[in-house]
Every structure is written in structure tokens, then in C-alpha cells.
Amino acid sequence: MITPKPAHLQPRYDVVVVGGGPAGLAAAVGARESGAERVLVIDREPEAGGILQQCIHPGFGLHHFGEELTGPEYAQRAIEQTVEREVDVLSSAYVLDVASDRRLKVTSRDHGVAYLDAGAVVLAMGARERTRGAIRIPGERPAGVMTAGFAQKLVNLGGMLPGRRAVILGSGDIGLIMARRLVLEGVEVEGVYELMPHANGLNRNIVQCLHDYDIPLHLSTTVVRIDGRERVERVTVAPVDASYRPDMTKARDIPCDTLLVSIGLIPDNELAHRLGLRLDPVTTGPVVTSTMETTRDGVFACGNVVHIHDLVDYVSQESMLAGRGAGAYAIGTPTPPDNVRLTPGENVRYCVPPTITTDREHTVYMRVTKPMAPCTLHLGDVYKRPLRYVFPGEMVTLKVRPRFLEGFHGGSLPVSIVPREEGGSA
């Protein structure tokens, strides 16, 4: 599915969305629904859909579309929603700069360098994978060391294999999915190595990607060296102690030609930096309001640019909201300012959005620092909810309804998640 290309770029759009992945596509839909007429999505790939196009496995869409889809199926539906709403998509294009007056400098295959003015801008560039350099693995610098997501693109879109015998560092879901993917393509996967004492991916992926194919998962173990002249020839792994220091006396060499690293994502915020947006030190994404507006008027942000999500469904929902906010801003509909600040308390790393209003319902996403089960979520002393469990790898969502905040006239509300005794009252 390729969206029709705009024959001519308009000099001005109501809303310009930077990034055509699930976040950008949903933001464009939200912008149209709020009344914005001319909406443009700019994407660097030859087609929209983002990383979903290479995520060929199922597991997407249960919340947003009400059925389980593969990544490409989810992408196609998201693209169709923008086509139905006459959103323009400029593909094979790149936004070089956004000025504070929301003039964008864009370069594209079809139109060269162009300047566009936007009534509102939505930043939806997603995230990048952390690389070998981010964790400074010592050794040589041969070919064959790459991120799991890049290997996924090579295999699933390019029809190329990264190598013949692979080691995977990191037990995040992308690493686990790629372990299975490589085995099904005839590549030998020696094992998955994880620095932490627990796996980072979903249990479903541990079972269906590793156990199903007898791929061993080595916890509390990391790669301490990479060797090879032209191509990876071997990696060295060693167990780590409680402070994550490798025990080199127990190091062991593994002959292989490929090392995939699956060690986390970081929001892609080049443009946010250029715009001088205030960034949250915890999420490293822009600080946003309850309409997903950044600290710059008329500039909104959503998806993995703001914080790393574990489900694309939540990306779509958050991004619809950002798009509606951007559309409302562009056509001059005022939105009431936020008057409640949510401050992370015990076992809460961050809340997005960090501020809300008392006049309407808000969905607040948060991440915890440590596992707890069972536990209770407290919103100041105005609301509490029992939870069966929380895990750092699974975002907690809370719908804050206006009735929770009746009689609360604004100010700070601490959000905390505390242990609950089994059988005791919440």
C-alpha cells in the first residue's frame, strides 16, 4: 500500500506531521478529525508505516483495532485511515529544520529542497536503537555487528541474511523476535545473552521465540569483547556479578560471524533540540501538556519521540490526541490550560502527560522502577486502584476521570504505586 503522492507541495499546511510511522499517521487522522483541512505527513522511507513494515510477526492491534494483526497489516490500516481523510504523505523526504515560527525546511526525492509553513507541527520521529557504541564493547570493529532492528530490516524488507551464525546481546522483544526470525531463515543462533538477572522481553516471546527453538537464554551474562579482522570471527562472553562487573575468569569465546545488539531505544529528538524544546531528563523526550503540546507554541509531539512505548496501540491512541491538539491549535480553537501536575512518587519513574486538567478525562501513561505484586496505585488521596502486578517493561495506564478530581481545585497530585498485602484492603 503506497499512499498517493502530492503532485504539488502547498506553501502552507494547517498541520505538518514529521514522521509517517504509527504515531505520525494517527496524529494526521486526529488533526483531520479536529477540523484541520490541509494535513501533510513527511516520511523518510519510500512508503509510510514506519518500523511496523518490518515487524512481520503478529501481536499488534488488539487495543486499537480490536483484533490481532501483524505489523504490516496494522500499518496498512493506519495508512488507509489517512487516505480516507485525504491526508497528503510526502515520502522519501526529510525535515532538515523547523524554525520557531513553524517554517519547515524539507528535502525530498520528488521536490528537492522546499520551505513549508505550518499552522501546527507534530513531531513523530520515533526512536533509534542503542548501538554497540552506547555500551562500549571492547575489541575490534569488524563487519557483522548491528542492531537487531537493522537486521530485521535487512531480512524482512531487503531479503538479505546478516550472517550464518549469530549471537544476540539483549533480551528485549526485538532481540527475541530476531532470534526466531533468523532460525526460520536458516541462520544458527548460538544464544541470547542478557546483562540483567531477568529477561526484558514478554514471556510470550521467551516461550515462542526461544523455547520453541531451543535457543538458550543466558542471564547475568554479557559480551565483553568482539574479535575479527574484516568480519566478526568470535565474541567473548562472561557472567557478571551483582554490580554488573564481568568475571573474566569465567569468560568464554564463541565463534560466530554476527552479533546483534538489542539493548534499548532512545527517542529521536534532533528536531526537538534544534527547536530548543524542554526535554524531560527521565524520558529524554519533550515535556508535553495534556494535549501533547511541547514547550513551544503550536509544536506537538507523540509516540516514541516522547517516551518509549511497549505497545503500538498506545502510540496510536496518544498520537490521535496530539493530532487533535495540533488541529485545534491550527484552526484557532482554544484549549483550557492544565491545572493539575502529576508528580511521580514511590515506584513511579514518570507520568505522560505530566500535567492534566480537571474538566475532562485523561489517559495517563506511567512506568515503574521495580516489579511489585500485588499493589495499589494512589493518585494523591483522591483516587486509588488495586493492581495485580506492575513490571518495568509494561507501561501502566490510568484513566483519570473528572469525578476523581471533584472538589480538587488544582495543584500537585503525587502518583505512587505501593505494595499491598494479599487479602488486605487496597
Add this chain to the structure above:
Amino acid sequence: MSDDRQDADREAAADREMVGARVDNDANVSHYLCIGCPLGCRLEVEEEQGEIVEIRGQSCKKGEVFARQEHTDPRRVVTTTVAVAGGLWPRLPVKTEGDVPKAAIIDVCRMLHGLRLEAPVTIGQVIAADVLGTGVDVVASRDLPRA
């Protein structure tokens, strides 16, 4: 070392022992890791004369249903790619429209890897009907227009 840390380490030790669904020394008990939620309950299925007599370790109904299914008839949806000429990309993502027996996964992939398609392809198009006699069709996961 905090209690949390020790708990995590104990869990890790349990994880290391847990290499797939397998039968332990007591020949009548099989072990499974529940995939229903992040709790990851360690499930045990006890069998006598080919009949399940007890399922243990679950903290909700999902675990019991999962353990029974995994023990008696493990099935999976299979996704892979098929070679395609003349398209935007050289590979087409495909999926089995329903789940197939776990034991058939590798053969299904081998069979699909032998196919050569021509673009354009439409989402939902049947790529392999009743694949390997499983009664399940393999279908395209996306439209793939001509390049």
C-alpha cells in the same frame, strides 16, 4: 543486596533451568512458562496414563487454559516472508491465517521459501492454500504494488 535483587536472582536461577517445555525427572510432570501476562507463572501439568490429572502453578484461569493447550496440542501462527519479483521490496510478509501445529512450523517455512511470486500482491491474497495439509491458508500481510 536488596530483597528485590535477591528475588530477581532466584527468578533468574529458575529461568536458567527452564529451557523450553520439558519433562523433568518425575516422568509424569511437564513444565511450562505461562505467556498470559508478565507474572510468567511456572506451570506444571501432571499426567497419569495419558490423562491430565492436575495443573498447578497458575494464578488465574488463563494459566490453566494455556497449560492444557500447550500440553495437548501446541499451536502457533507462523509468519515469514516470500520472494517476490517486481515489487517495491524483494520480500512479501505472509502469515498463516490461523494457528498450525507447532511441529509443522519449520516445514511450513521451508515450503514458503521455495515460492517465487510476481508483484503486485494484495493483502489477504492466498499464497499457499491448506499449507502442508494443515487446513490453514497462508495469506499476504500487505499490499505490495509494482515498483
